[in-house]
Amino acid sequence: MSSPTSGNILPGLRFRQRFPLLALILERFVLSIILLFAVSILIFGGLEALPGDFATTYLGQSATPQAVANIRKDLGLDRPVTTRYIEWLGNAVQGDFGTSWASKNSVSEQIGKRLGNSLFLAGFAALISVPLAVGLGMVSVHFRGRLPDKIINIISLAAISLPEFFIGYLLIMFFAVKFGVATFPATVYESMGFADRLKAIALPTATLVLVVLAHMMRMTRAAILSVMSSAYMETAELKGLSAFRSIVKHAAPNALAPIINVVALNLAYLVVGVVVVEVVFVYPGMGQYMVDAVTVRDMPVVQACGLIFAAVYIFLNMLADILAIIANPRLRHPR
Amino acid sequence: MNDYTKYLASRVTAGGLSRREFLGRAMAAGLTLAVADKLFTESARAAEPKRGGHLKLGLEGGAATDSKDPAKFLSQFMFCVGRCWGDMLVESDPLTGAAVPALAESWEPSKDAATWTFKIRKGVKFHNGKELTIDDVVATLKRHTDKASESGALGVLGSIKEIKADGGNLVLTLSEGNADMPLLLTDYHLVIQPNGGNDDPLASIGTGPYKLTNFEAGVRATFEKNKDDWRTDRGYVDSIEIIGMNDATARIAALSSGQVHYINRVDPKTVNLLKRAPNVEILSTAGRGHYVFIMHCDKAPFDNNDLRLALKYAMDRETMVEKILGGYGKVGNDFPINSTYALFPEGIEQRVYDPDKAAFHYKKSGHSGSVLLRTSEVAFPGGVDAAVLYQESCKKAGIEIEVKREPGDGYWTNVWNVQPFSTSYWGGRPTQDQMYSTAYLSTADWNDTRFKRPDFDKLLLQARSELDESKRKELYRAMAMMVRDEGGVILPMFNDFVNASTKQVKGYVHDIGNDMSNGYVATRVWLEA
Numbered sequence: 001m002s003s004p005t006s007g008n009i010l011p012g013l014r015f016r017q018r019f020p021l022l023a024l025i026l027e028r029f030v031l032s033i034i035l036l037f038a039v040s041i042l043i044f045g046g047l048e049a050l051p052g053d054f055a056t057t058y059l060g061q062s063a064t065p066q067a068v069a070n071i072r073k074d075l076g077l078d079r080p081v082t083t084r085y086i087e088w089l090g091n092a093v094q095g096d097f098g099t100s101w102a103s104k105n106s107v108s109e110q111i112g113k114r115l116g117n118s119l120f121l122a123g124f125a126a127l128i129s130v131p132l133a134v135g136l137g138m139v140s141v142h143f144r145g146r147l148p149d150k151i152i153n154i155i156s157l158a159a160i161s162l163p164e165f166f167i168g169y170l171l172i173m174f175f176a177v178k179f180g181v182a183t184f185p186a187t188v189y190e191s192m193g194f195a196d197r198l199k200a201i202a203l204p205t206a207t208l209v210l211v212v213l214a215h216m217m218r219m220t221r222a223a224i225l226s227v228m229s230s231a232y233m234e235t236a237e238l239k240g241l242s243a244f245r246s247i248v249k250h251a252a253p254n255a256l257a258p259i260i261n262v263v264a265l266n267l268a269y270l271v272v273g274v275v276v277v278e279v280v281f282v283y284p285g286m287g288q289y290m291v292d293a294v295t296v297r298d299m300p301v302v303q304a305c306g307l308i309f310a311a312v313y314i315f316l317n318m319l320a321d322i323l324a325i326i327a328n329p330r331l332r333h334p335r
Numbered sequence: 336m337n338d339y340t341k342y343l344a345s346r347v348t349a350g351g352l353s354r355r356e357f358l359g360r361a362m363a364a365g366l367t368l369a370v371a372d373k374l375f376t377e378s379a380r381a382a383e384p385k386r387g388g389h390l391k392l393g394l395e396g397g398a399a400t401d402s403k404d405p406a407k408f409l410s411q412f413m414f415c416v417g418r419c420w421g422d423m424l425v426e427s428d429p430l431t432g433a434a435v436p437a438l439a440e441s442w443e444p445s446k447d448a449a450t451w452t453f454k455i456r457k458g459v460k461f462h463n464g465k466e467l468t469i470d471d472v473v474a475t476l477k478r479h480t481d482k483a484s485e486s487g488a489l490g491v492l493g494s495i496k497e498i499k500a501d502g503g504n505l506v507l508t509l510s511e512g513n514a515d516m517p518l519l520l521t522d523y524h525l526v527i528q529p530n531g532g533n534d535d536p537l538a539s540i541g542t543g544p545y546k547l548t549n550f551e552a553g554v555r556a557t558f559e560k561n562k563d564d565w566r567t568d569r570g571y572v573d574s575i576e577i578i579g580m581n582d583a584t585a586r587i588a589a590l591s592s593g594q595v596h597y598i599n600r601v602d603p604k605t606v607n608l609l610k611r612a613p614n615v616e617i618l619s620t621a622g623r624g625h626y627v628f629i630m631h632c633d634k635a636p637f638d639n640n641d642l643r644l645a646l647k648y649a650m651d652r653e654t655m656v657e658k659i660l661g662g663y664g665k666v667g668n669d670f671p672i673n674s675t676y677a678l679f680p681e682g683i684e685q686r687v688y689d690p691d692k693a694a695f696h697y698k699k700s701g702h703s704g705s706v707l708l709r710t711s712e713v714a715f716p717g718g719v720d721a722a723v724l725y726q727e728s729c730k731k732a733g734i735e736i737e738v739k740r741e742p743g744d745g746y747w748t749n750v751w752n753v754q755p756f757s758t759s760y761w762g763g764r765p766t767q768d769q770m771y772s773t774a775y776l777s778t779a780d781w782n783d784t785r786f787k788r789p790d791f792d793k794l795l796l797q798a799r800s801e802l803d804e805s806k807r808k809e810l811y812r813a814m815a816m817m818v819r820d821e822g823g824v825i826l827p828m829f830n831d832f833v834n835a836s837t838k839q840v841k842g843y844v845h846d847i848g849n850d851m852s853n854g855y856v857a858t859r860v861w862l863e864a
Binding site: 050056065066067070071074100101102103104105110114169172173176177180183184185187189190191279280281282284288289292293295296298301 | 393398399400401402403404407482483484485486489490537549551552553554555578579580581582584585588589591592593594745747748780
């Protein structure tokens with residue numbers, strides 16, 4: 001029975017059998033790290049392949065060959081790609097993203113501020129949109145096929161069909177220009193008080209909520225509806241539970257996995273995908289920071305932003321997977 | 336009242352001209368003493384500059400990558416920020432473009448214009464309380480002319496051989512005569528800093544009317560009034576806030592909702608919509624920037640002057656100005672100089688759209704088949720539309736143009752200055768000499784039309800060291816004719832700088848030097864309550 005190799009495999013197997021959940025989480029974690037590493041190569045290689053380089057782009061038409069050569073030498077751009085990649089990755093792992101080529105400021109420090117701003121906006125949008133979406137989803141299941149369900153559906157479909165910049169412009173036009181009730185632009189700065197900050201981000205938050213609401217709401221609705229058609233829901237109904245109670249107590253927990261997934265995806269979008277919203281509302285977040293850097297090929301900044309965006313995405317997806325596994329024990333034992 | 340006296344009156348209104356100065360200049364411009372006197376009293380009373388208030392600007396062009404080091408100023412945002420806190424040695428007159436004193440009180444060239452002596456103003460204080468000395472001036476210029484410098488002014492100052500102090504004076508020795516030396520010192524990178532900014536280039540300490548109080552790159556810059564300013568004819572508002580707004584719609588929304596007082600870069604496509612807002616004023620200033628179609632004079636088929644002429648006659652300039660610039664611009668005449676330059680050669684016949692002449696030259700050139708034109712949206716706003724319009728106007732002359740739309744990313748590296756026929760944009764330069772030296776001198780790095788003519792180069796060098804203005808004007812005329820009739824540039828239009836403000840903003844100076852009142856907008860306007 002026992003071969004020389006089985007002794008090595010067995011402890012692993014045993015660990016897996018004894019702590020299936022922990023093993024799964026660890027596995028996801030390691031996979032995420034590998035994925036992040038692969039992304040870092042892609043980011044670095046992709047930027048390397050872009051046409052135009054920092055020295056010429058930054059100086060534009062005022063560039064003289066002398067100034068271009070000075071900058072290239074100064075930044076060590078004459079060294080091989082692999083050397084620069086390894087050096088960059090080594091520092092990035094320690095949280096040091098170097099200094100911006102254009103402004104000579106520490107990238108980590110800048111990102112600290114910008115990421116804070118982005119998370120503030122995204123967090124606020126999430127705080128409003130997630131409960132609202134899940135709640136509306138349940139309401140629309142409860143009233144399915146009737147007027148409230150239809151109204152919720154029409155409005156959310158309309159919101160999802162409009163691009164976010166358009167929603168943003170509409171909100172600006174009505175609330176800032178026509179009625180003059182909202183603050184615009186949504187520029188926040190360090191010395192700003194919390195109340196002013198909240199006022200400033202009202203419009204971009206509303207835009208983001210409208211953009212992600214429909215997606216989460218419709219997913220919640222669909223997931224609960226699919227559970228509703230299963231046999232145990234019929235049992236719940238037969239044993240006389242109220243409709244709302246059966247949705248909240250029996251259907252919703254079983255529909256959690258897909259809901260968590262779509263929520264995580266939308267949270268990631270709120271952090272990573274708000275570039276357009278940040279530009280429209282003149283909000284100094286990560287998106288705007290990265291756009292500025294790409295324009296002048298400020299590589300350390302672009303690389304850092306890319307890596308952080310990737311990390312946010314991977315982390316939230318991992319979290320969604322893990323939560324889904326916790327919520328649904330059946331997923332712990334893949335067939 | 337002509338433009339010049341109107342301008343003089345506005346300077347009186349802004350507090351920039353004394354009665355004596357005004358009367359002198361107005362009478363020189365042809366007004367009688369009585370009329371001039373009345374005008375002075377009226378304009379002095381009409382809009383006495385108001386002091387105080389908080390001015391908010393929403394500007395395009397800021398980026399998180401902006402540096403506070405004047406040597407690295409690049410964006411429109413930093414251009415304006417630098418003008419608020421810093422001073423140069425020389426400024427340019429908003430209306431004539433001539434050099435006028437700033438931190439340099441006066442200057443004197445040697446006979447061959449190769450040595451220049453600048454007298455530095457006394458009693459000027461930096462924001463940190465330190466007095467401005469000749470050493471600060473020398474250190475500043477040395478920092479910007481260092482060969483290892485990354486300064487944006489490095490190219491402009493290339494001909495300076497030696498910088499030294501002589502008592503209280505600055506002495507510049509050039510490798511060749513240059514009659515325009517004072518104007519070169521108006522470059523916005525050349526902010527005079529304590530010890531030339533060598534100690535801390537990012538400190539933003541200068542002699543300007545405002546002190547920088549807060550700065551977040553690409554987001555926001557705030558200023559408070561410098562109480563010790565050495566000039567009284569500027570800096571009317573108490574504090575300034577400049578907000579970076581790169582989205583055109585955001586700028587328009589911010590202005591029409593009254594959240595900012597002034598915005599730059601109004602899109603010609605939407606300017607007519609903005610005009611309808613009741614509290615908004617469009618500020619359009621004639622500029623030196625121009626949109627070009629460039630042909631390489633040394634590559635077939637463009638090495639044939641008849642073909643180049645055919646393509647020039649086939650350009651409908653009026654339609655271009657109307658459709659692409661929304662009327663906010665002037666027609667060009669196939670050379671890169673317009674009347675905003677000092678010593679502009681007047682009286683050169685305007686080239687107009689002439690399909691017959693175009694067809695004649697086209698036939699004479701012996702070329703057949705289509706001509707490939709590369710373009711992109713980044714070449715200039717409306718670049719692709721302009722190429723298609725041109726294609727239409729060429730069709731009437733029997734010339735077939737094939738328009739190829741190139742990706743915006745990499746356009747400046749892969750297409751402009753590489754491909755033989757493309758669209759592009761040139762910002763203006765402070766002097767004719769610089770414009771020609773940058774793009775038309777045989778040895779120029781950016782000679783994007785491959786215009787290589789030894790006789791032209793000779794004229795350029797001759798004009799550079801010529802101190803007699805009328806002789807210089809003649810030389811510039813000859814050069815303009817050469818570029819116009821034999822060069823590789825089709826220059827349909829000069830674009831105006833189109834900005835906008837709320838009606839509260841008064842005293843705006845339409846400066847021909849550059850956009851946003853040559854960057855001085857925040858220091859020149861005041862707010863009407």
